[in-house]
Amino acid sequence: MTEAGFLLAAAALALAAPLLLAALGELVQERAGIVNIGIEGLMLIGAFAGMVGCHLSGSPLVGLATACLASVLAAAVFGAWVIWLDASQIVAGAALNILALGVTGVAYRTVFGVTGTALTVPTFTPLALGGDALWLAPLRQNVLVYVALALVPAVWLVLFRTRAGLRLRAVGEAPEAAASLGIAVARMRWIAVLAGAVLAGAGGAYLSLAYSNTFAEGMSAGRGFIALAIVVFGRWRPLGVLAGALVFGATTALQFQMQAHGVAVPYHLLLMLPYVLTLAVLALAPGGAAAPAALGRRRADETS
Amino acid sequence: MTRLLRQALAAAIALAVSGAALAAAGVDPLQALGALVGGAAGDRFALADTLLKTCPLLLTGLAVALAFRTGVWNIGAEGQLLVGALAATVAGAAAGGLPAPLPLGLALAAGAAAGAFWGGAAAGLRVARGVSEVISTIMLNFVAIRLVGWAVHGPLMEAAGRYPQSDLVPDAALLPLVAGRVHAGIVLAALAVAAAWLVLFRTALGFRWRAVGANPRAAAVAGFRPDRAIVGVMLASGGLAGLAGAIEVLGVTGRLFEQFSAGHGYTAIAVALLARLHPGGVALTALLFGALAAGSGSMQRIAGVSAVFVAIVQAVTILAVLALDAPRLAAGRRRAPRPPEAAA
Numbered sequence: 214m215t216e217a218g219f220l221l222a223a224a225a226l227a228l229a230a231p232l233l234l235a236a237l238g239e240l241v242q243e244r245a246g247i248v249n250i251g252i253e254g255l256m257l258i259g260a261f262a263g264m265v266g267c268h269l270s271g272s273p274l275v276g277l278a279t280a281c282l283a284s285v286l287a288a289a290v291f292g293a294w295v296i297w298l299d300a301s302q303i304v305a306g307a308a309l310n311i312l313a314l315g316v317t318g319v320a321y322r323t324v325f326g327v328t329g330t331a332l333t334v335p336t337f338t339p340l341a342l343g344g345d346a347l348w349l350a351p352l353r354q355n356v357l358v359y360v361a362l363a364l365v366p367a368v369w370l371v372l373f374r375t376r377a378g379l380r381l382r383a384v385g386e387a388p389e390a391a392a393s394l395g396i397a398v399a400r401m402r403w404i405a406v407l408a409g410a411v412l413a414g415a416g417g418a419y420l421s422l423a424y425s426n427t428f429a430e431g432m433s434a435g436r437g438f439i440a441l442a443i444v445v446f447g448r449w450r451p452l453g454v455l456a457g458a459l460v461f462g463a464t465t466a467l468q469f470q471m472q473a474h475g476v477a478v479p480y481h482l483l484l485m486l487p488y489v490l491t492l493a494v495l496a497l498a499p500g501g502a503a504a505p506a507a508l509g510r511r512r513a514d515e516t517s
Numbered sequence: 518m519t520r521l522l523r524q525a526l527a528a529a530i531a532l533a534v535s536g537a538a539l540a541a542a543g544v545d546p547l548q549a550l551g552a553l554v555g556g557a558a559g560d561r562f563a564l565a566d567t568l569l570k571t572c573p574l575l576l577t578g579l580a581v582a583l584a585f586r587t588g589v590w591n592i593g594a595e596g597q598l599l600v601g602a603l604a605a606t607v608a609g610a611a612a613g614g615l616p617a618p619l620p621l622g623l624a625l626a627a628g629a630a631a632g633a634f635w636g637g638a639a640a641g642l643r644v645a646r647g648v649s650e651v652i653s654t655i656m657l658n659f660v661a662i663r664l665v666g667w668a669v670h671g672p673l674m675e676a677a678g679r680y681p682q683s684d685l686v687p688d689a690a691l692l693p694l695v696a697g698r699v700h701a702g703i704v705l706a707a708l709a710v711a712a713a714w715l716v717l718f719r720t721a722l723g724f725r726w727r728a729v730g731a732n733p734r735a736a737a738v739a740g741f742r743p744d745r746a747i748v749g750v751m752l753a754s755g756g757l758a759g760l761a762g763a764i765e766v767l768g769v770t771g772r773l774f775e776q777f778s779a780g781h782g783y784t785a786i787a788v789a790l791l792a793r794l795h796p797g798g799v800a801l802t803a804l805l806f807g808a809l810a811a812g813s814g815s816m817q818r819i820a821g822v823s824a825v826f827v828a829i830v831q832a833v834t835i836l837a838v839l840a841l842d843a844p845r846l847a848a849g850r851r852r853a854p855r856p857p858e859a860a861a
Binding site for chain 2: 248250294304307309310315323435438441442445481489492497
């Protein structure tokens, strides 16, 4: 591999990590039968809360914890609506996104002033591995990247090799049958929604505490929606989700490199690439049977 | 409790919660509210601003209402609006030299057609390939944003070449003004309300859409083809949103630029839901959110509350409507009859 190749791999991994975190969070929820399109908003809240926590404490680790906590609180609203009130998951998720945009925007301007001189915070810095050996470049990542990668087998293990994971998947496939076997459907879904929120919040914190060192309004910039697509792309399996996140990370990294090298492809068309790619992949392999059977279904639908 | 009262309650809850949020942020809610009302209805200019902000919300609100009624989750009104604006800009410029009503008519038609195409694409993916329209419409939103960005930095960039924006659309393609700054688009929007109502409640087509939305399996058993309803309603829905984009270009901005839409397509979800997906209700709720948008500017200037605050009001409104409609809360009132086989 050439120098460009190593650097590309490094950038791809760094860009894939927040997508991977959020997509794993979405995966856990969808396996329990809940589509949360509000994951975009959870990432935004995580990015903001992470920056605030880090700013106040001076520690990125505290920032990360703040991000996850804020994301869980916001997701609790979503959970209350879709689990307790049996509201439409799509609409409640859309509301969560709008709410996140408003709350982070207002809070940012209230706390840090209207002019918004970019406030910078200490960040998760890449590990210093092997001096400056080029072939180690892809491994010189911040600790969150390693956490994200480690979560892939961890999520797989929990979902597919534990009793709790089996129950969670049963709730996503056949909630009535699961309930008749004594599984607490609502409780499993709460666990899934809140655990998913922890991961989405971490993905958001990655944006403000690792990928950059500040917060900007709307900085999730559709990554939560891409995470949503990655779950379908990955056919609701952790390894597939990893593959999807890497494909998107690589596409974005490639796009940056082409731009830097002045390749004659218009910048804005390159920016379109991940979204077109998603559509193309979904059109060719739409998932269908791989989806949890009760995904997105409301209790109200079952009597009709 | 009547339906109307419930919706009013939802709006009141949204305002109360938002006011409490303001107070928590250290702002005097009454001062903010005063600035908001002044900016939305304080004088002729404020009223005109409210109407101008209502227009795109009305059309995209109708778009969302029609789709949701049919059980199609069109989250893509934003993208459909954007491609409509793009197409109207191109068509308006191209047809500028034609005799009088043609440039305007062609530009409007191009906008609606582009929006319909964008909506139809999502419907096609759903029907032919089983792709969830939730994901495809969201992805198409981003494709549309980048498409507009590319156009105004590239082929459509103004002749002066200074800013990433298109040249002004020729006068012949612009919407005439009906009162002050208010353009004829508001008339088109009002006609769209009537048309949507007629189609939905007075035609067989609308009946099929509603039947498919209420219960796709039962509709299929009754001989209605859900697939055709999905494609049909997404063409109509996208067309309305595309028309909204065209009207914004031809009546308000006169040109295309990046960040052209201020999230109208997402606000539209709140507009449609608060209206209980009813076209007549959409007219009222669009006016409400139009006034909010118009007033938010002066609220920011006078009370120092970020205009993004409107997003909180929208979100709380959606949540309030969902909660008031929730089976759990409504059960005591509605006492929905259970089918006998389920009760047995």
